[in-house]
Amino acid sequence: MNDFIIILFYKFIPLADPKAVADAHRAKCAELGLVGRMIVAPEGVNATFEGTPASIEAYKEFLKNDPMFADVVVKESAGIGQAFPKLSVRVRKEVVTLGAGMFDVAKETATQLPAEELERWYENGEDFVVLDLRNDYEVASGRFDKTIDPKLANFRDLPAKIAELGDLKDKKVVTVCTGGIRCEKATCLLKREGFSNLYQLKDGIHTYMKEFPGKHWNGTLFVFDNRMTTDVVPTENKVVVGQCFFCEGPTENYYSDDRTRPSKKVLCCQDCYAKNGSHLRTVN
Numbered sequence: 001m002n003d004f005i006i007i008l009f010y011k012f013i014p015l016a017d018p019k020a021v022a023d024a025h026r027a028k029c030a031e032l033g034l035v036g037r038m039i040v041a042p043e044g045v046n047a048t049f050e051g052t053p054a055s056i057e058a059y060k061e062f063l064k065n066d067p068m069f070a071d072v073v074v075k076e077s078a079g080i081g082q083a084f085p086k087l088s089v090r091v092r093k094e095v096v097t098l099g100a101g102m103f104d105v106a107k108e109t110a111t112q113l114p115a116e117e118l119e120r121w122y123e124n125g126e127d128f129v130v131l132d133l134r135n136d137y138e139v140a141s142g143r144f145d146k147t148i149d150p151k152l153a154n155f156r157d158l159p160a161k162i163a164e165l166g167d168l169k170d171k172k173v174v175t176v177c178t179g180g181i182r183c184e185k186a187t188c189l190l191k192r193e194g195f196s197n198l199y200q201l202k203d204g205i206h207t208y209m210k211e212f213p214g215k216h217w218n219g220t221l222f223v224f225d226n227r228m229t230t231d232v233v234p235t236e237n238k239v240v241v242g243q244c245f246f247c248e249g250p251t252e253n254y255y256s257d258d259r260t261r262p263s264k265k266v267l268c269c270q271d272c273y274a275k276n277g278s279h280l281r282t283v284n
Contacts, residue, residue: 004079005056006036006225008206009063010095010181011072012044012105018091021045021068026089028062035084036225039095043105045069046095046181048225050083075179075206077232083225096181099156103188110187112202113174115211121174122146122216128172131165133158133182134222137265141229141242141252142219144176144205153264155182162193172197178221180204206232214238220252228254246272255280 015021022040029036029049034056036049049059056076063069103109121128122145130144139149148168150161173195175183183200190198201208209217209232219241220229229252231238240250244267245257251269259279266280273280 002053002078004050004081004083005053006048006050006077006079006083006227007056007060008048008075008077008179009072010044010046010179011069012095012184013068015040015042015044015068018042022089022091026087028059029087029089032058034059035087037084038089040089040091041093041095043102044095050079050081050225073203075203075210077206077230080227083227085226096185097154097156098158098185098189100159100189103185105184105188108188108191109184110175110191110198110200113199114202115208118174118201118208119212119215126172128174129168131168131173131175133175133177133186137254137267138178138222140267141254142217142221143241145216145218155186158186159189162190169194170196172199174199174201176201176205178204178223179206209233222254242267244269244272246276255282 018040025038032051032055034049034051036047038045038047051059060074063072063074128146130147132139132143132147132149133152133155135154136149136151143149150165152158152161175187175198177183180201180203187198187200205221209221213233214235214237218239220231222228223230240252242250242252244251246268249269251267253268253270254265255268255273256263257266257280268276268280
């Protein structure tokens with residue numbers, strides 16, 4: 001049994017009083033000794049927490065007993081006990097920043113494609129492409145077969161990239177992201193922009209990797225905590241697809257490159273880190 005568990009969940013739901021929701025969850029997490037991050041906005045919530053198995057179960061029960069969040073899908077993976085430095089629960093304008101206006105996500109989002117259906121598409125040789133809506137540095141260490149990477153420095157860059165994706169408007173497209181939240185919102189925009197055969201991977205890459213480890217996914221999964229990457233579940237014959245920024249050798253080690261402002265995350269092998277460490281620092 002793991003000493004610590006990390007959970008990830010989100011839900012788009014209109015909240016009349018985001019501050020009250022934030023205050024309630026902050027208090028519960030503090031009571032249970034959870035650490036991590038939660039964003040609460042008028043459009044819903046987005047959270048990832050770490051705690052002991054007992055504290056995580058108690059928090060899940062807290063969610064289950066709230067009618068607003070009783071049906072939320074909670075994804076779990078092994079923790080390390082130091083995935084987050086503290087507890088942060090904040091109120092913001094958006095739970096994930098796209099900056100493209102308001103959407104009725106429940107009505108406008110694309111059809112959700114379960115992990116088992118995507119696996120069937122791969123096995124049957126269906127004609128489709130995977131549009132990865134994560135940041136470019138996330139895609140660098142792991143991605144699906146048939147992936148198209150729009151090279152997003154940030155999720156909010158997507159509206160400006162739409163024109164470059166015009167040749168996909170009539171193709172069968174499956175959007176993917178870590179847990180599903182970015183796809184839910186982005187596909188609203190893509191549908192408005194004329195993408196006519198659009199799907200989103202239900203519950204994100206994390207769920208697919210758990211259900212089909214090592215199948216049609218190459219590399220590891222970037223996560224926004226001190227682990228930096230996770231294989232979700234152990235995988236035999238894993239292939240490292242990440243390439244060192246300096247020598248292009250295989251690696252899955254992330255660092256922050258401080259030569260630019262804001263700094264950017266890069267992959268770097270141990271040998272090149274020893275040579276270039278003056279401007280690289282461990283991501284935290």
